[in-house]
Amino acid sequence: MRYLKRRIFQGLGTVLPNAWLPGFLSASLYQGPMKGVCTPLLNCYACPSALLSCPIGTLQHFAAAGNVSWYAVGTLSVVGGSVGRMTCGTLCPFGALQDLLYKFRGWKASLPHWTRYLRYAVLAGLVFIIPYLTRESWFSKLCPVGTLMGGLPWVTMNAGVRSMVRSLFWVKIAILLFFVTTSTMVKRPFCRAACPLGAIFSLFNKASFLQLAWDPDTCTKCGKCQVICPVDIRPDRNPTDPDCLRCLDCTLCPSLKLTTVFHRQPFGGTAAPATSARVL
């Protein structure tokens, strides 16, 4: 299996932040000290088994109170500054689900380029501006990850919660079904067009410590990197594309490799060969 290592990491990214299994047995939330830690993943903290807090939920909570969570901003900046969007590609549970759904055989389509800007609108509008104006966490109310990991388990387990189901719940279900359905046809539609956490991390792709390097001397422009890329980009055209998840699937090709921002000649070479390698 070509991508076994990434699948193992995605499994760990799904299981470890949600390892509080007594939460499902007792239908209660984990309330220990680890809930004070923001996970660098879109992982719903209303899930009965969630050990860590959602960074987007935290940002919204502070925005709704008229504040900025420097703790969440700092946590995401440290992670983004270190690895860029790598947590999206290697750890995110909802990303893993979308990767699996795309494996279904059937009609496939590509996402229009302009849709990548929608995630910044979601970040600005639903995470900061609307919560600030309405004092309500609107992204959490509509988040498909929250519906899958928090809403559905609670409605299934708890009759009290079930009795509180109103039309908004069915809107959330419709949003979840939309992304589940489109994931079978389009590569990672939620990550590319709607994820506010991906929008934050994508800002760090150009200046993160880990970088993707491309060697123009060996690249044949065959385009296979785009075929295997989970977000349908050409890393040989722009290895620091904000859409790049740093999943490293494309590094199966010897013309692409992981390096660091301080490594001037990631592919070796002689002294001062300014044209031998491009790190973008």
Next chain:
Amino acid sequence: MAEAGSGAMKGRPVAFLVTAAGAVLALLCGIFRKEIAEVLINGALL
């Protein structure tokens, strides 16, 4: 695109260092403002 050794490439480590310093400052600011307690309460009492 910027080639290795070009001006843009030379600026990238600096951009990283500035980003890293800002990230650590923001994190420390949040910790000193005792935001972890509010994050914990928000996460535990949804």
